[in-house]
Amino acid sequence: xxxxxxxxxxxxxxxxxxxxxxxxxxxxxxxxxxxxxxxxxxxxxxxxxxxxxxxxxxxxxxxxxxxxxxxxxxxxxxxxxxxxxxxxxxxxxxxxxxxxxxxxxxxxxxxxxxxxxxxxxxxxxxxxxxxxxxxxxxxxxxxxxxxxxxxxxxxxxxxxxxxxxxxxxxxxxxxxxxxxxxxxxxxxxxxxxxxxxxxxxxxxxxxxxxxxxxxxxxxxxxxxxxxxxxxxxxxxxxxxxxxxxxxxxxxxxxxxxxxxxxxxxxxxxxxxxxxxxxxxxxxxxxxxxxxxxxxxxxxxxxxxxxxxxxxxxxxxxxxxxxxxxxxxxxxxx
Numbered sequence: 001x002x003x004x005x006x007x008x009x010x011x012x013x014x015x016x017x018x019x020x021x022x023x024x025x026x027x028x029x030x031x032x033x034x035x036x037x038x039x040x041x042x043x044x045x046x047x048x049x050x051x052x053x054x055x056x057x058x059x060x061x062x063x064x065x066x067x068x069x070x071x072x073x074x075x076x077x078x079x080x081x082x083x084x085x086x087x088x089x090x091x092x093x094x095x096x097x098x099x100x101x102x103x104x105x106x107x108x109x110x111x112x113x114x115x116x117x118x119x120x121x122x123x124x125x126x127x128x129x130x131x132x133x134x135x136x137x138x139x140x141x142x143x144x145x146x147x148x149x150x151x152x153x154x155x156x157x158x159x160x161x162x163x164x165x166x167x168x169x170x171x172x173x174x175x176x177x178x179x180x181x182x183x184x185x186x187x188x189x190x191x192x193x194x195x196x197x198x199x200x201x202x203x204x205x206x207x208x209x210x211x212x213x214x215x216x217x218x219x220x221x222x223x224x225x226x227x228x229x230x231x232x233x234x235x236x237x238x239x240x241x242x243x244x245x246x247x248x249x250x251x252x253x254x255x256x257x258x259x260x261x262x263x264x265x266x267x268x269x270x271x272x273x274x275x276x277x278x279x280x281x282x283x284x285x286x287x288x289x290x291x292x293x294x295x296x297x298x299x300x301x302x303x304x305x306x307x308x309x310x311x312x313x314x315x316x317x318x319x320x321x322x323x324x325x326x327x328x329x330x331x332x333x
Contacts, residue, residue, distance in 0.1 A: 046216035051238025070190035094166035112145035117171035140295035148288025174254040
């Protein structure tokens with residue numbers, strides 16, 4: 001009886017963490033799209049800096065108030081955390097760049113290639129194997145993405161490059177995050193904090209060097225309270241998103257976390273057809289999108305209805321993620 005309770009709880013946590021991530025991912029894409037296109041904010045890099053700053057402040061305040069615990073900084077931290085900071089920065093910059101350059105539906109279509117890359121990386125780096133039914137569903141998702149993208153009449157080479165690079169960074173980030181969560185001393189909050197802490201200074205310097213920082217600071221929209229509200233909302237949601245990714249990765253595989261992102265795209269894609277004004281409808285695109293979403297739902301059904309075996313990764317109890325938003329965030333990404 002006790003085993004059944006543990007299996008049910010494991011199933012519940014897998015599902016709850018996945019739904020939480022899907023909601024956060026959907027919400028932040030809509031907010032970022034509004035900032036970068038409707039308000040025409042010129043700097044996706046500065047938006048990423050704002051999200052990293054929010055992560056550092058929120059976690060530092062929580063640590064000082066003993067709401068959470070993670071290792072203090074010492075010379076061992078860079079070695080423990082590498083290469084996550086580089087992947088983190090690449091994921092943020094290319095993701096926000098792609099959001100700005102492409103329509104929501106095409107952005108979410110091209111993001112499907114993250115799933116295939118994650119499966120390949122997880123099998124090589126984490127030595128995981130996948131059932132043939134899961135492999136087939138992943139290939140179907142990619143096939144649907146190819147069909148949908150083949151009819152894109154608003155082709156944007158820079159946008160496509162950003163998103164495909166984002167696929168690589170996201171896949172690598174997901175796999176290495178799963179790997180680093182079990183390292184002694186880091187834990188969930190340490191991974192989040194030191195990712196942002198290590199990379200924010202070089203990101204600010206790069207932004208200043210390119211003139212991006214000046215452009216962002218002189219943006220006329222800072223005089224609008226509504227813009228400021230949306231900008232701060234994006235910063236906080238950037239932190240919550242990263243936490244939700246960590247949470248989902250903790251209770252699921254990196255591949256499942258990536259597929260959950262694809263399922264979230266069902267809402268994003270159809271939402272993008274009615275808002276923003278940048279979606280060009282075609283039957284080829286529409287059919288491809290539905291192939292993607294159907295395959296993603298099949299993957300989820302197979303995953304969440306299969307036998308659940310609780311996995312222990314040897315993490316200290318205090319480092320285990322909590323669904324309670326008040327314990328460590330408000331809660332990435």
